Amino acid sequence: MGGDRAGLLWQSVDRLGLEEPNLVDRLHAGVPAYGGGPFSYRDEAIVVGWVVRRPDGGFSLTEITSLTVVRQGKRYEVRFER
Template sequence: MHPQQDVVSVPEALQEIEQLDGFLVCVRGMLVVPAQGVYLVDLAEPVEGSIAQVWQSADRLELEEPGLVDRLYAGVPAWGGGPFSYRDEAFVVGRLVRRPNGGLSLTEIVGLTVVRQGRRYEIRFDR
């Protein structure tokens, strides 16, 4: 990660979208990978609930990066069983953008660190 870069939480990113829209940011949250899509939700949000709750959560950032799931599988062991392949603390550095439908996403991802049981997994993105 970029140590000089400020880290914001998912709720902070959502609240400060007017100031952060279009900028490279580091967001800390819970990485959630259900059957489709990759999301970052608030660390305090319970992800053990139904998949519908995670899909419908307004407090989420979609991670839009080609091949992201494949990179995760190659670098971080997936959880076995349950509705999520991943549900781990993560730090993601990418460009925060507001989509036309009003949702927010992180694109142009340049760094991803997954933290599980004290171990850090770094996923590199060459640009």
């Protein structure tokens, strides 16, 4: 991406680290936790932010501007003000 901040669409079925302060608090405030299992959230999500390469060569998503959790057809919007 080399400094170019043009909009790019990237889709992953693998796990991608999210680097966002207070992410869990924001989720708890806007999205009901899923009960009855070992995970609070294990839903499809649409996340808008910047993909960056970590020092170990992997990737993380940072500077998140919005997150949409989709559970059983219902969408929960979590906004991040910058």
